[in-house]
Amino acid sequence: MTMDRVVFTFILLVIFLLSAAVYAELSKGDSVHGFKLVEKRFVQEVNAECFYFEHIKSGARLLKIAARDANKTFSIAFKTIPECDCGTPHILEHSVLNGSKHFPVKSPFDVLAKGSLNTFLNAMTGSDITIYPVASINDKDYFNLMHVYLDAVFYPRIYDDPRILQQEGWHYELLSKDSDIVYKGVVYNEMKGAFSSPTRELSYQVYKHLFPDSPYGFSSGGYPSAIPRLTYEDFINFHKKYYHPSNSYIFLYGDADLNKELEFIDREYLAHFEKSDAVAELPLQKPFEKMKKVVASYPLPKDSDASNQTYLTLNYVVGRGDDRALVMALRVLRQALISRESAPIRLALQKAGIGREVSGSIDDIKQNVFQIRVQNANPEDADKFYNIVQETLRDVLKKGLDKEAVEGAINRMEFRLR
Ligand SMILES: [Zn+2]
Numbered sequence: 081m082t083m084d085r086v087v088f089t090f091i092l093l094v095i096f097l098l099s100a101a102v103y104a105e106l107s108k109g110d111s112v113h114g115f116k117l118v119e120k121r122f123v124q125e126v127n128a129e130c131f132y133f134e135h136i137k138s139g140a141r142l143l144k145i146a147a148r149d150a151n152k153t154f155s156i157a158f159k160t161i162p163e164c165d166c167g168t169p170h171i172l173e174h175s176v177l178n179g180s181k182h183f184p185v186k187s188p189f190d191v192l193a194k195g196s197l198n199t200f201l202n203a204m205t206g207s208d209i210t211i212y213p214v215a216s217i218n219d220k221d222y223f224n225l226m227h228v229y230l231d232a233v234f235y236p237r238i239y240d241d242p243r244i245l246q247q248e249g250w251h252y253e254l255l256s257k258d259s260d261i262v263y264k265g266v267v268y269n270e271m272k273g274a275f276s277s278p279t280r281e282l283s284y285q286v287y288k289h290l291f292p293d294s295p296y297g298f299s300s301g302g303y304p305s306a307i308p309r310l311t312y313e314d315f316i317n318f319h320k321k322y323y324h325p326s327n328s329y330i331f332l333y334g335d336a337d338l339n340k341e342l343e344f345i346d347r348e349y350l351a352h353f354e355k356s357d358a359v360a361e362l363p364l365q366k367p368f369e370k371m372k373k374v375v376a377s378y379p380l381p382k383d384s385d386a387s388n389q390t391y392l393t394l395n396y397v398v399g400r401g402d403d404r405a406l407v408m409a410l411r412v413l414r415q416a417l418i419s420r421e422s423a424p425i426r427l428a429l430q431k432a433g434i435g436r437e438v439s440g441s442i443d444d445i446k447q448n449v450f451q452i453r454v455q456n457a458n459p460e461d462a463d464k465f466y467n468i469v470q471e472t473l474r475d476v477l478k479k480g481l482d483k484e485a486v487e488g489a490i491n492r493m494e495f496r497l498r
Contacts, residue, residue: 428469
């Protein structure tokens with residue numbers, strides 16, 4: 081080892097220790113680069129010191145998990161609440177990645193996908209959230225990815241170029257002068273493909289009727305026939321309303337220098353915004369007076385036999401998603417009641433000859449949805465399906481759950497979480 085190398089290593093070590101020391105000594109209420117430390121805690125499960133900050137000027141929230149992991153991760157999320165079936169959150173997710181103030185190229189996303197050292201690069205739209213996560217083990221690459229993503233969400237080219245909405249959302253297309261005018265668009269085509277699956281249509285119908293007074297009744301991805309109702313004005317207003325730091329949550333994970341991260345995010349982006357109190361809130365759906373029964377249809381190929389092609393589902397709204405103990409309990413119940421091979425609801429439905437596939441799911445959005453589903457059934461089985469599930473649940477209530485099944489489900493869940 082040459083002397084230069086020793087000195088270099090020493091300097092690096094000192095810088096690391098200094099930076100680590102500053103943050104180790106930071107206590108609640110302290111400010112650094114415009115961020116106020118709200119909470120600091122060592123979290124055993126992730127074996128790391130965790131810092132929760134609030135950006136004073138813009139109202140943004142930031143969580144850093146300072147794990148000793150080279151796979152540095154950045155993500156910014158916005159609460160995006162759909163106001164119609166037009167798929168505005170989803171179209172915006174695609175559109176902001178079509179160039180921005182500092183990166184005015186047509187598709188920075190494709191450039192990054194090809195030319196960066198990223199270990200993860202994507203964007204997702206959920207029913208009430210849009211997330212932009214990136215990860216890299218290379219420090220320079222990580223900061224570059226962060227720069228591109230922050231620029232995309234806060235300064236997208238959509239304000240200057242309406243063609244981005246047309247390309248990513250919808251537009252008319254005429255291939256020849258004699259052909260029909262059709263709708264085209266990246267998200268329009270994607271959602272047409274997605275909704276060609278009967279389970280997607282089923283899920284759309286379930287949420288529409290389970291949440292008639294809540295935004296969860298809308299498809300955040302976009303219902304194909306509704307997508308062409310989206311106007312440029314509504315699209316821009318959606319960005320203005322939801323893509324604000326006060327409505328965002330930034331997440332950092334890994335061994336990048338926290339000081340450098342906070343300094344960059346504050347200087348380049350958050351410091352240019354004023355806190356807004358127009359933070360998006362999701363209203364709760366009130367329970368119904370009595371159970372609702374809904375029949376809906378989906379298309380089958382021409383001349384095909386409709387027997388054994390019906391889906392029967394029973395759906396319950398059960399408490400809130402932020403009650404994590406409840407969500408875990410529901411997952412254990414699903415396993416013990418439905419998913420296991422010898423689960424009582426599965427067995428009872430099989431014995432009665434209803435459908436072919438029995439499954440259960442938990443969706444832990446703001447209000448949890450517990451679903452029991454049978455496919456390859458018939459419409460006349462609907463009442464029988466409902467009665468059998470009710471009888472089985474009453475029976476389980478009397479006899480108790482299979483202890484082994486419950487323990488097995490808890491063990492599997494613990495293993496997966498680790
Ligand atoms: Zn998409």
